[in-house]
Amino acid sequence: MNTKKSPHTALIHSDYRAPAGFAAFPTAIHHASTVLFENVAAMRSGDWKDKNAYTYGLHGTPTTFTLEARLAEIEGGTQCLLAPSGLAAIAMVDFALLKTGDDVLLPDNVYNPNRELGRWLEADFGITARYYDPLVGAGIAELILPNTKLIWTEAPGSVSMEVPDLPAICAAARARGVLVALDNTWAAGLALNGFDHGADIVMQALTKYQSGGSDVLMGAVITRDRVIHDRLSLAHMRLGMGVGADDAFLVLRGLPTMRLRFEAHDKAARKVAAWLKTRPEITRVLHPALPDCPGHETWQRDFTGAGGLFSVLFDARYTEEQTDRFVDALQLFGIGYSWGGANSLAMPYRIAHMRKNWPDQGILVRFNIGLEEADDLIADIEQALELMK
Ligand SMILES: *Cc1c(COP(=O)(O)O)cnc(C)c1O
Numbered sequence: 525m526n527t528k529k530s531p532h533t534a535l536i537h538s539d540y541r542a543p544a545g546f547a548a549f550p551t552a553i554h555h556a557s558t559v560l561f562e563n564v565a566a567m568r569s570g571d572w573k574d575k576n577a578y579t580y581g582l583h584g585t586p587t588t589f590t591l592e593a594r595l596a597e598i599e600g601g602t603q604c605l606l607a608p609s610g611l612a613a614i615a616m617v618d619f620a621l622l623k624t625g626d627d628v629l630l631p632d633n634v635y636n637p638n639r640e641l642g643r644w645l646e647a648d649f650g651i652t653a654r655y656y657d658p659l660v661g662a663g664i665a666e667l668i669l670p671n672t673k674l675i676w677t678e679a680p681g682s683v684s685m686e687v688p689d690l691p692a693i694c695a696a697a698r699a700r701g702v703l704v705a706l707d708n709t710w711a712a713g714l715a716l717n718g719f720d721h722g723a724d725i726v727m728q729a730l731t732k733y734q735s736g737g738s739d740v741l742m743g744a745v746i747t748r749d750r751v752i753h754d755r756l757s758l759a760h761m762r763l764g765m766g767v768g769a770d771d772a773f774l775v776l777r778g779l780p781t782m783r784l785r786f787e788a789h790d791k792a793a794r795k796v797a798a799w800l801k802t803r804p805e806i807t808r809v810l811h812p813a814l815p816d817c818p819g820h821e822t823w824q825r826d827f828t829g830a831g832g833l834f835s836v837l838f839d840a841r842y843t844e845e846q847t848d849r850f851v852d853a854l855q856l857f858g859i860g861y862s863w864g865g866a867n868s869l870a871m872p873y874r875i876a877h878m879r880k881n882w883p884d885q886g887i888l889v890r891f892n893i894g895l896e897e898a899d900d901l902i903a904d905i906e907q908a909l910e911l912m913k
Contacts, residue, residue: 555585573754610731613727630655632880634678639878658681690826789864792832812834856900867894
C-alpha cells in the first residue's frame with residue numbers, strides 16, 4: 525500500500541517488517557488473541573488442534589507451542605497441553621475423561637484441591653469419587669469397578685509423602701482398561717519418569733520447580749497416546765485454558781537451570797531431614813529418601829532423586845499451639861503454600877482432618893527447602909524448636 529496514510533492510521537498500520545534471520549537463545553514472547561490468516565481459504569481450512577499452524581491465541585503461539593514441546597520431551601511424552609494452573613490441569617483431565625455415571629479413584633493423600641474437585645464431581649456431576657490407601661499397590665485391582673474410568677496417583681503425596689507403587693497400580697489399571705493420571709510435580713519430571721512406570725497421563729504444576737521463581741502459576745498435561753491427547757485437547761479447548769505469553773516465557777526461562785536447582789534443593793533437604801531425624805521433638809521424618817517414610821523402598825526402586833519438599837511429625841506431647849509457635853519463630857522460612865522456589869517455606873497441616881484414615885499422632889509440618897545454605901536453615905530450625913517449648 526503506497527497511498528499516504530493519516531498518522532491516525534499509521535498508529536495501527538505499517539509496511540515495515542523487521543529483517544528476518546534474527547537468532548537468540550530465548551524463545552520470543554508472542555502476545556496474541558487474534559492470529560492473522562494469510563487469506564480466507566487459510567482461515568477456512570484452519571484447525572484449532574493443529575500444532576503446526578495458528579488459529580487463535582488461546583490455541584497456541586510459537587511461545588506456548590515451544591513450551592509444550594519442551595515439556596513433553598523432558599517428561600518422555602509426545603504431546604503436552606498447558607493450563608493456567610496446576611489445578612486447572614487436573615480439572616482438564618477430569619472433564620476430558622469423566623462423564624455422568626463414571627467413577628474416579630483418588631489416593632487418600634491426594635493434593636487437597638483435587639479432593640475438593642472430587643467432591644464437586646460427586647455433588648453436581650453424578651460421578652463417584654472414591655479414595656484409596658496410597659500404599660495399596662496391586663490391591664487397587666479390588667477397588668476397580670466396571671464404571672471406573674480414571675485413577676489419580678501422586679508420587680509421593682505432597683503433604684504426608686507416601687510413595688505409591690506406580691507400576692503395580694498402573695498394571696492393575698491397564699488390565700481393566702482404566703487410565704492412570706500421575707501428578708508428577710514433586711519429582712519435576714526429573715526424578716521419576718511417569719510413562720516408563722506405567723502412567724497414561726502425566727500432570728505437572730509448573731508453578732513449582734519449572735518456574736522456580738515463586739512468580740508463575742501454570743500447569744501441564746503430557747501424554748504419549750494420541751487418542752488420549754485428543755480427548756484432553758477437546759476439554760482444553762472447550763474450557764478455554766489459555767496461558768499468558770509472559771508466564772510461558774518465565775517457565776521456558778526456568779527450564780535450563782531446573783536440574784541445578786532441583787539437585788541443590790535435594791541435597792539441602794536431605795541434610796536438613798537427616799538433622800531433624802536426630803531431634804527428640806520429631807518422631808518421624810517423612811522424606812521419601814529416609815526409611816521413616818511409607819513407600820521408601822518404592823522410592824529407592826523407582827526414583828533417581830528427591831526434591832526440596834518433605835514433612836515431619838512432631839512428638840504428640842507438643843500441642844498445636846506449640847508447633848504453631850515453632851513455625852512463627854522460624855526466620856528463614858516463609859509461611860505459605862506452594863514450593864519449588866528459592867525461598868524456604870514451612871507449613872503446618874491439620875492432617876487428620878484431611879484424611880479418611882490417618883493413624884499417627886502429632887502435628888505435621890511440611891518444609892520446602894529452598895536454595896539457602898542448609899546449615900543456616902538447620903540453625904534457624906534449632907532456635908525455633910527451643911522457642912517452641
Ligand atoms: C501446587 C500443586 C498443584 C497445583 O498447582 P497450582 O499451579 O498451584 O494450581 C497440584 N499438585 C501438586 C502436587 C502441587 O504441589
